[in-house]
Amino acid sequence: MEKELTKKRVYLFEEGDGTNKKLLGGKGAGLATMTQLALPVPPGFTITTEVCKEYNNKALPEGLMNEVRSAMNKVEEKLGRLFGDAENPLLVSVRSGAAISMPGMMDTILNLGLNDETVMGLFKQTKDERFTYDVYRRFVMMFGDVALSIKREKFDEIFEKYKDEVGVKYDHEMPVAVLKKVVKEFKELCERETGRPFPEDPWEQLETAIKTVFESWDNPRAIAYRNYHKISHDLGTAVNVQAMVFGNMGNDSASGVVFTRNPASGEDEFFGEYLPKAQGEDVVAGVRTPKPVSALSSDMPRVYEQLVNASKILEKHYKDVQDIEFTVERSEFYILQTRSGKRTGKAAIKIAHDLHQERIITKEEAIMRVTPEDIENCIFPAIPWEDEEKARYMDGDQTLTATYLGKGLPAGPGAAVGMVAFDADTAERMSKEKGLPTILVAPETSPDDFHGMAASKGILTMRGGMTSHAALVARQIGKRCIVGAEASGMKLTKKGGQKVLVSENGIEVFERDWITLDGFTGKVYVGELPIFVPEELPKELVVLLEWCDEVAEIGVKANADIPEQIRNAMNYGATGVGLCRTEHMFFGPDRLPIVQRMILAENEEERVKAVMELLPFQREDFKGNFEETGDKPLIVRLIDPPLHEFLPSEIDLVTEIYEAKLEGKTDEELRDKLVMLEKVRALKEFNPMLGFRGVRLCLFYPEIIEMQARAIFEAVIEHVKAGKKVFPEVMVPLVGMVKEFAMAKEIVDRIAKEVMEEQGVEFEYLVGTMIEVPRAALTAGEIVEAGAKFFSFGTNDLHQMTMGFSRDDVGKFLPFYIKKGILKADPFVTIEKDGVGRLMKMCVDEGRAADPKLEVGICGEQGGDPESIELCYQVGLDYVSCSPFRVPVARLAAAHATLKNKKN
């Protein structure tokens, strides 16, 4: 039967298979469905997408027009009108309709079938000469523009000329006599431009229109749209030919649009508007102010009842909120189109939730209805865009246009507005002392800038990628953030001694000037845009995420270092901490001097002494963290960064020293700095990412991880003594060789034993490792055999090494690579599947072969990215771990991944 169907090329609406969008296009399928649901749809037929594929060389396939004629006869019969008839003519619309909606990209011709004879018939039927000639004028112009490729402006010129002549302001004020002249002159224009008279034969008009629609599949605009949205160029469009109905035929006519539920709030309320005596396009154009759809209940009660009825039928049929176009022609109610209604994130969540509660959709369907963006838009502040691409936003009732400044990578979702501060201290001062909303704008950020970042509403950096320091910290503490803006030509410079941010086209932004960041898109605007700030998770989202948790076969933990972050993560539903970095335990202002003493120590004794001074700090840190995780596991990563990160940079020191010398300071006075410089130089590395850090450091200076292990276990014991059970997991970073892991584990186990013996208390713990060095992934089996109880993919470093990309430098060519299609996406956002994904799969398989109970997760930044979460599910991970504010999205994505990939 399927096969037979594909042979048929023209389907009446009552014949088509409404589920076969591929063949009939979305619009055609909808019209078929509605017709078969006995809803009042103007009759018509659909020419399939197969014909579009066949169509080429400007000729329709043989015999197609015969099928079209026979379908048209059925339509004529149904309406009692004849196509091309001078008495009671049938007019039709000819519309495109692809399987995947491409709004506005392809062609449409309305009112087809009019000529100098049939126009008389239209007049006879309507008795409205103005209406009749207005329709005629519209048709000639549309046909000329779309089918004959005559520039629209040429028609407009003629029309404007007459308007001026007659002295009218609005189109509908044009006298009938003039309209007739306009039609004539339009036709002359067509003949002049094409060298042939305007086609009077309705069948010729129809054939031309059908070809035109097919050809529009390949217009440059449509191709670009498909490229952008990754839609196949092979799908083709269908053509829908449908009897015209007129909402503008008189006061008992109208056109309108209705949503079956409120698309902004998701409330179950009928929502829409209509215009009496108007065609659909008038509603959209906004020439007159439409009435709310509720007014229809008193204006046209019978129609309103039909509309409500139809809405209910359609929502039930499609199991989703519908966006319905309707027309009333002389009190006769018609539906012209139905489609799934676009909605805000908040509405999407509420609707999905409600539809399940109403037993219209299953829990799984409800989950699949919500996108990660819906949740993002729902939990983060947003600019109320009317049209984001055109930078048009709503400010109360007004639509305004924002001034675009530049663009970076959207590193922390949500919008922020504030006054510019060019360094962390200023940002903090402006925010804390003056109470000003602040945006920190800097070349890049470092751990030194944390206080300024924390005090700001948002962060904008010139350099860095999606996993730069600024990006990581921003996501972790839930700040809006845009990084790497220099790619769009923005730069930080000085003018008259003042720091200034300059855009590519020369706009200058000084300290305390207002700017707005859109962390969803990465765009930066001048000035103070309005921002809608959500309060807390909507209750429907809370419920929906619980459903997600029920369904998901991959868990969600959080990357969180301090109690506050862990608390946020737990509130958002994390099932544990997948990565607690301990770097901040060395960086705090009360600790850094001790750490520097440790590094500068001239012998082991001095070093051990300094290290042990850090113990009480870290023990308290861990104690606080375990307080928050409670009965959920906490994975602590041992010290990871290279030591030189704790010292000033060489270039800063050299600069400082020379500046002091220029001021007359002597070497003797600068002795401390010079000693520091020597150490900095000794520790300097060419490629610190691949240098002396992680487990390498841990083994070389075992006293550091001895101290860390002790701090963890002593903190554990305090909880155990207080009658609580906590679940510490100790993670060794940067392991590449099995013996590295084994030696680090030996130290941790030894300290655990010591602490237990000292305190006479037992506790449980696990030791595992990051998988971030490709060699570790390639030798996973032996690492498990050496006693690793868990793996956690450090996908930032794993991508850096597997792809040979330095995360901090990749900005120089990554945008170019993505543009050229060398890479599909930024691998620091979405896991690169074919290389890195393959390596992960190998690693998981071999690790589990050695120990089927091995727990495997991911703690790289990609752990919060839906596409990556799906990959993680596919390669068999137990959980993903992401920044706290990303947890809700990850829970949804985890459920999506499970539902999409479940093997049943």
Place this chain on the structure above:
Amino acid sequence: MEKELTKKRVYLFEEGDGTNKKLLGGKGAGLATMTQLALPVPPGFTITTEVCKEYNNKALPEGLMNEVRSAMNKVEEKLGRLFGDAENPLLVSVRSGAAISMPGMMDTILNLGLNDETVMGLFKQTKDERFTYDVYRRFVMMFGDVALSIKREKFDEIFEKYKDEVGVKYDHEMPVAVLKKVVKEFKELCERETGRPFPEDPWEQLETAIKTVFESWDNPRAIAYRNYHKISHDLGTAVNVQAMVFGNMGNDSASGVVFTRNPASGEDEFFGEYLPKAQGEDVVAGVRTPKPVSALSSDMPRVYEQLVNASKILEKHYKDVQDIEFTVERSEFYILQTRSGKRTGKAAIKIAHDLHQERIITKEEAIMRVTPEDIENCIFPAIPWEDEEKARYMDGDQTLTATYLGKGLPAGPGAAVGMVAFDADTAERMSKEKGLPTILVAPETSPDDFHGMAASKGILTMRGGMTSHAALVARQIGKRCIVGAEASGMKLTKKGGQKVLVSENGIEVFERDWITLDGFTGKVYVGELPIFVPEELPKELVVLLEWCDEVAEIGVKANADIPEQIRNAMNYGATGVGLCRTEHMFFGPDRLPIVQRMILAENEEERVKAVMELLPFQREDFKGNFEETGDKPLIVRLIDPPLHEFLPSEIDLVTEIYEAKLEGKTDEELRDKLVMLEKVRALKEFNPMLGFRGVRLCLFYPEIIEMQARAIFEAVIEHVKAGKKVFPEVMVPLVGMVKEFAMAKEIVDRIAKEVMEEQGVEFEYLVGTMIEVPRAALTAGEIVEAGAKFFSFGTNDLHQMTMGFSRDDVGKFLPFYIKKGILKADPFVTIEKDGVGRLMKMCVDEGRAADPKLEVGICGEQGGDPESIELCYQVGLDYVSCSPFRVPVARLAAAHATLKNKKN
């Protein structure tokens, strides 16, 4: 029969299987073989290694001593002497003998069987009282020391006391009466120390001695030796009990050592020495000057004849040069031991060559007899060490001891002696202007230092690893080189304004002081040591390497950039150039300013202009290279380093600018520097290894590789026009994604087509890629499908990324890692097998699956390392490519790899 054999625990020499070293130990097997060849070996027997394994808790296995007694009876019968007899006593030696020789590590007891009764028998037989008591004295001391664990010094004290008392200088001057007292006092010492009388019963002596030898298998010295040489601790030692013969019984007695061929030159000449009236140990101890073995022909013609005869028999039997110990007791000739003779590299090669020519061994055996070190020692200069570990060297006839300064990584084999220069300019001036032999000593080197390196005899750097700039360049231009010496505590500092190299123990070396580098070991010595400099490849080596080429199933190419290097490589037998780097084509002093102009260009036009100025230079470079490769393939790698390598470093610029400012220069005067600094900062990278280089640069600035491709192809055409055929292969570096390769190939193909059309000449070429990014190895199939005709493993970068090791920084922890056994070897010297080797195998398999003709090689530094060459053979590579001076070693290693791994 095998099984039955293993049950037997004691084998007479005439019974043992001389090929079963595992059971009988090396010495026992040799004695068995010689006995069975009817050579005059003093009779005896071997207790197997199996017994050693069984032996524990200080008790010999039950019944063993019965077997020993019965074997001893056979020996007694053969000699007509009785063990423990007071008339004609049999004395025996009890010696260890493991399967693998561990010289001096285990115990030996000579003259066993003596007591106060048997000593009288010995005297009766020899009629030499001094001899008799001297033997007795030696036995008691040796037994006391070895079997009773009494400190040797305690015996020495007693002996020295009597020597002082009597007033004699040499041991052999001691009067017999005193010797008797000494024996008595030795025995008293034993009783005092052990609490038991010295064992008079010869059987008790024997049992104790056997136990002692077994126990010596596990003495700390032996364990350390086995650990160092990676010998299994499970093998155990055999015990050899053999009748004593005495070379010191009178003037018709003698002891000597002979080599069947000259172990220094390999000449087929009888070589050795002997001492009349002496025991073997006296020859070794060097108390008297021995006579050349040739003297024996007149001194003891019958013995000489027997010796020559035995030598021939043994060399033929073992098919190798033998090192034979012999003793003459009262004109009776005995062989005590034979073993494969140690020889110099040169001798090893000549002997292997000659033995095959003499049809004693096969070609394959000849190849396997030569080691890579033999070739190295033969082609590079060397210090004539007498004992390298003790730093004792031969200077003419003298043995002197060198003063050790420190140690680094042996990055360029061979020894070099010269005067220290602390920078490249000084090195060049000292060498070129003053004609002084120079050693360049520097913290590290950069391309700027090339002239100084080229002018020096050797290079010593404080930092860097086996593939640092200094190491790479040194190997390529054939210089001795030691890098990373700071690991041994050496450092460069200043003293009184002068640069000075200071060793860990404070030795100071100033400019123009002499030092000597041993590039084989990485050790540095103070002063001017003698050096033996070989001239050209010995003719036997040339022949042997031809045999290697016949056998080898993996080829050897060279990494060579310029004509001179290519010429060297070809002379050494390379079959092509596996890697021609093009960096130097940008770095030359006539080019660098153009390159800098290219980098600093403000627009594409300026940049293209600068790039095209480089074309004629590069075309000439390639033309010269093709001149040398002729009909062999030349693989050219497109530009690889990041652009900032062509600019000064940030820190240097900042320093320079500030120094100028301190001298009063204004910003205006420093404008150029400041502009340069801005560019340098813009190009700066955190991890340049993983940054904007290789194909990334090639695609971003296609004009650069367009120029390079043009230069290659225009050079090709000049040769084609001159009637020659050359074989260019263009290699794209740093490919990670298939599209990178495809886009670069497209450019190269386009330029090839353009050049062919412009010149009307056709030529052949291939395009392939480096495999150095792990992701490329993981996606090899698709890169081949995109048209790559060859792969070349860039194992330096592949190791950097797969293991997460920055080659330039690894020095901070690599020595520690090797010491701790975390890594077996430096992966930048020997390919890491389990991780990187596995990845290579995957890559080769998948690449060949896509195209069975795919040519795969390696051009990383490891390509010259024998162990790595074997791995390359195992994973299926077609060739290795190494530095020119490494080619002979690689040809040997290629043959070795084939012979060892051939699947027949």
